[in-house]
Structures are given as structure tokens and as C-alpha cells.
Amino acid sequence: MRLSSTLARGLVELPEPPGPIGMYVCGPTVYARAHIGNARPYVVGSWYARWLRLRGYEVTLVHNITDVNDKIYEAAPGVSAERAREATEWYLEDVGRFGLDEVDHFPKATEAIPEIVRFISDLIERDFAYEVEDDVYFRVAKQAEYGRLSGQKPDQVEEQEPNARKEDPRDFALWKANKPDEDTWWESPWGRGRPGWHIECSAMAEKLLGPAFEIHGGGLDLVFPHHENELAQSSAVGHEFARIWMHNGMLRFTGEKMSKSVGNVETMKDVLEKWGRETALLFFLTAHWHSPIDFSNERMESARARGDGLREVFRNPSQPALDGAWERFEQVLDDDFSTPEALAVMHEWRDHDLLRSALDVFGLASLADQRRAPVDVDELARRRQAARSARDFAESDRLRGEIEAAGWEVRDEADAYRLVPKA
RNA sequence: GGCGACGUGGCCGAGUGGUUAGGCAGAGGCCUGCAAAGCCUCGUACAGCGGUUCGAAUCCGCUCGUCGCCUCCA
Numbered sequence: 141m142r143l144s145s146t147l148a149r150g151l152v153e154l155p156e157p158p159g160p161i162g163m164y165v166c167g168p169t170v171y172a173r174a175h176i177g178n179a180r181p182y183v184v185g186s187w188y189a190r191w192l193r194l195r196g197y198e199v200t201l202v203h204n205i206t207d208v209n210d211k212i213y214e215a216a217p218g219v220s221a222e223r224a225r226e227a228t229e230w231y232l233e234d235v236g237r238f239g240l241d242e243v244d245h246f247p248k249a250t251e252a253i254p255e256i257v258r259f260i261s262d263l264i265e266r267d268f269a270y271e272v273e274d275d276v277y278f279r280v281a282k283q284a285e286y287g288r289l290s291g292q293k294p295d296q297v298e299e300q301e302p303n304a305r306k307e308d309p310r311d312f313a314l315w316k317a318n319k320p321d322e323d324t325w326w327e328s329p330w331g332r333g334r335p336g337w338h339i340e341c342s343a344m345a346e347k348l349l350g351p352a353f354e355i356h357g358g359g360l361d362l363v364f365p366h367h368e369n370e371l372a373q374s375s376a377v378g379h380e381f382a383r384i385w386m387h388n389g390m391l392r393f394t395g396e397k398m399s400k401s402v403g404n405v406e407t408m409k410d411v412l413e414k415w416g417r418e419t420a421l422l423f424f425l426t427a428h429w430h431s432p433i434d435f436s437n438e439r440m441e442s443a444r445a446r447g448d449g450l451r452e453v454f455r456n457p458s459q460p461a462l463d464g465a466w467e468r469f470e471q472v473l474d475d476d477f478s479t480p481e482a483l484a485v486m487h488e489w490r491d492h493d494l495l496r497s498a499l500d501v502f503g504l505a506s507l508a509d510q511r512r513a514p515v516d517v518d519e520l521a522r523r524r525q526a527a528r529s530a531r532d533f534a535e536s537d538r539l540r541g542e543i544e545a546a547g548w549e550v551r552d553e554a555d556a557y558r559l560v561p562k563a
Numbered sequence: 564g565g566c567g568a569c570g571u572g573g574c575c576g577a578g579u580g581g582u583u584a585g586g587c588a589g590a591g592g593c594c595u596g597c598a599a600a601g602c603c604u605c606g607u608a609c610a611g612c613g614g615u616u617c618g619a620a621u622c623c624g625c626u627c628g629u630c631g632c633c634u635c636c637a
């Protein structure tokens with residue numbers, strides 16, 4: 141099994157099963173309804189965890205929720221905690237609709253404050269952090285390896301907002317003192333405040349996966365500074381941290397990255413309601429996890445057509461697959477988890493059991509389900525069949541129209557008919 | 564300016580030196596009362612320019628384009 145890693149800038153071999161494999165996939169900051177782009181790390185991470193489990197690995201999948209952050213204070217002044225709680229519910233509800241259910245822990249930053257405080261204290265003791273006026277900052281200059289994940293050299297990193305309290309403009313906040321307009325805070329050795337953005341991941345990953353784990357996932361836009369800073373913090377306390385960094389490509393819409401700040405957003409909820417979970421999953425399946433993917437009506441239609449095609453296989457008789465069919469499927473997924481290729485392989489199969497098993501890896505086993513037409517539709521079809529036998533084709537076609545209006549399609553067979561739901 | 568990802572036919576998307584990948588969409592045909600499904604046929608693409616080679620989408624060099632990050636961002 142191998143996977144391409146941002147850190148290695150190429151493919152990295154996974155250990156032999158059973159592992160264990162710790163996976164930490166960065167989730168969203170919760171302040172509004174998440175958009176469909178936010179779903180990609182969740183979906184890709186869930187699929188990969190599922191695949192690893194199927195291949196005999198012991199996997200622990202962690203997907204964190206950032207529920208304290210500047211964004212939340214801005215979005216819901218005075219009621220940030222309520223908003224965070226509400227948006228967390230939304231997020232869990234939305235991703236739950238994919239029906240993947242592989243995540244073991246959804247840790248929240250606000251529930252890891254003791255671990256975060258301890259982590260920061262450790263950094264201060266080791267001289268990797270310093271306190272200034274109730275803020276605590278990470279000392280980037282002390283971290284010789286800073287930049288090894290993103291390739292950014294410390295001296296090339298543009299200066300952040302001028303902040304006279306920092307020793308070095310590149311230093312980043314581990315703990316921020318409470319400000320008057322911020323309605324949530326925790327007590328700490330440095331006074332009332334709340335954690336900076338990056339430290340929660342270092343602390344929660346350690347808590348749930350230990351000082352070293354296999355895979356850290358998230359969007360490609362998190363490489364710098366978020367993941368670089370996580371790595372800097374964790375290696376400062378002697379942790380190996382993540383061995384493989386699995387950064388998924390961005391989802392683009394109207395030519396650029398889908399993001400709330402740009403406003404080119406389709407919420408996960410809307411997409412799932414409009415297209416359904418199967419089409420949404422197939423949409424992600426058609427692109428390699430590492431590549432950018434464009435969201436468009438055309439692509440969604442194409443994904444839907446693909447789903448129909450796969451569903452059709454189960455309406456026709458099962459035919460035995462060629463020898464080595466499953467091995468080929470395993471091979472393309474074992475090699476950098478190439479879902480587009482896996483999809484291509486699956487399209488060649490006519491063996492129901494095999495295809496259902498493969499689809500199940502991606503939460504798509506439901507494509508194999510056969511729905512039965514309701515009795516009233518079946519009655520229409522029966523009447524149509526009678527009309528056909530009497531060669532009353534005008535009546536026959538009229539009834540077909542009625543059946544279609546009810547969402548079903550009639551297919552004539554030798555001496556029978558079959559009803560198939562219209563997509 | 565620095566760092567990074569991506570660039571294959573209408574749309575996706577395999578392919579890591581030489582035989583049509585595959586899918587979706589589209590066109591024609593067989594089948595059908597008409598359809599649907601199924602089957603058959605049709606596409607000669609690889610950002611560009613050089614180079615290496617008998618031969619390159621595939622190796623080397625240069626260039627171009629799109630997107631991302633360097634500020635919150637999956």
C-alpha cells in the first residue's frame with residue numbers, strides 16, 4: 141500500500157497490516173453551514189479509512205471540529221458558543237447524510253482545553269514558546285526544521301500583521317488573551333483566554349492517536365501555515381507526529397476555490413438534497429483525491445448518469461467476473477487510492493456480488509438495491525400490458541405516460557413487463 | 564516575489580518508451596408496435612517549443628496556462 145505525501149513529495153509505503161493506522165483529518169471551523177468543498181476531506185478520509193480496514197488494518201479515524209476561532213466570534217458576536225454548537229450539529233448532520241460512518245472521534249477544540257494548556261506549558265518549558273501580555277507565541281526561529289512540510293523557508297515567509305509583542309513576525313499564537321468582545325474564554329496559567337488555531341490539532345492528535353501516527357489529512361489549502369505550524373509544535377515536544385500528509389485537492393466553482401469568503405458556495409445540505417448522496421459520492425469518486433475538482437451542473441449530471449449505469453447492472457442478470465477482477469480493483473486502490481481508476485474497473489463488471497462489494501467501499505452499495513413499484517403503478521402497468529396484448533397502442537402509450545409521470549419506467553419483455561424507477 | 568498542485572479528445576479520466584484504456588455525452592445501426600435496456604459501429608487527443616531515441620503523452624530542458632498557499636480558509 142502506498143500513498144502520496146506532501147511531506148515526502150512523492151509516494152510513501154504504508155506499514156504492513158494490521159498497522160495500527162492513526163488518521164487525523166482536519167475538519168471545518170463551525171460558524172455557518174458547510175459547503176460541498178468542505179465535504180471532500182471528510183469523504184476522502186472516510187473512504188480511505190474504510191479501505192484500510194477492509195485490507196486488514198486497525199484504523200482510528202479522527203475528524204476534528206474547530207469550535208473556537210476568530211471566524212466564529214465575527215459571525216456570531218456575543219453568542220459564539222451557541223453558534224458553534226449549532227453549526228457543529230449542522231455539520232454532523234450534513235456529513236452524516238453521506239452514510240459513511242467511519243469516523244471514530246469528532247473531537248472539539250473546546251473540549252480539549254486541558255490538553256492544549258498542558259501542551260503549551262510544555263512548549264514554554266522547552267523554550268519553544270514565550271508569554272507576552274497574556275498571549276503565548278510559538279518561537280519559529282528556534283525550530284530549525286520549520287518549513288519542511290510546505291517548502292516555505294522561514295526567511296521567505298511574508299510578515300504577518302504587525303504585532304509588536306511578537307519577537308519575530310512569523311511567530312504564531314498558541315494562546316490568545318481574552319478580548320472584550322469575545323464571549324468565550326478559559327482560565328489558564330497565562331490568564332483568561334482561548335487557544336490559537338493550530339495548537340488544538342497537535343493536542344488532540346496526541347490525545348487520541350499518540351505522539352506518532354500514520355496519516356494526517358486535510359485540504360491542500362491547509363499546508364501552510366496550519367499544518368506547518370502543527371508539525372512545528374509537535375516536533376518541538378519530541379513527537380514524530382504524522383508520517384504521511386494526505387492533502388486533498390481543492391473543489392473549484394466558477395473558476396476558483398469554493399469558499400465562503402468568496403461567496404461562490406453551494407452548501408453540502410443543498411447539494412445532498414438536490415442530487416442525493418449517491419450522485420454526490422460519485423462526483424467525488426470520479427476525481428483522484430489529490431487533484432482539483434470542478435463543481436458544475438454538467439459534472440453532477442455526469443455523475444448521476446454514471447450512477448444510473450451502475451444501477452442498471454443490477455437489473456440485468458449477474459455474470460461471473462473474469463479471474464483477477466477484484467485483485468485489479470485492490471491494486472489501483474492500494475496504489476495511491478486511485479478512485480477514478482477503481483471506477484473504471486468497476487464499470488467492466490457484471491458480477492452482482494463483486495460489484496456490490498466494490499461499491500460498498502464507497503458507501504454506494506445502495507445502487508444495488510431494487511425498489512418495487514407501488515401497487516397503483518403496477519396496476520397501470522398491468523393495464524398497459526393488457527392494452528398491448530389487444531394491440532391498442534394508443535392506450536398503451538397513454539398509460540406509459542402516466543407511469544412515467546409517477547416516476548417509473550416500463551420496459552417490455554418477452555411476455556412480461558418490468559418497472560424501473562426513473563432517476 | 565517565494566512555495567506548491569494541476570494541465571490528455573465535447574465532459575471526466577487511465578496511461579511512466581512502441582500494441583484502440585475505460586466511462587459519460589453524442590452520431591449511425593440491430594432489436595422493439597413505439598420505446599427502454601442490451602448488442603454492434605464511429606472519436607486518433609495528450610498545453611507549447613526544443614532535445615535524447617529507430618520510436619515519446621510517457622525521459623531531459625525551457626516556456627506557457629489554470630488554481631492554491633504565503634491573512635481566516637477543507
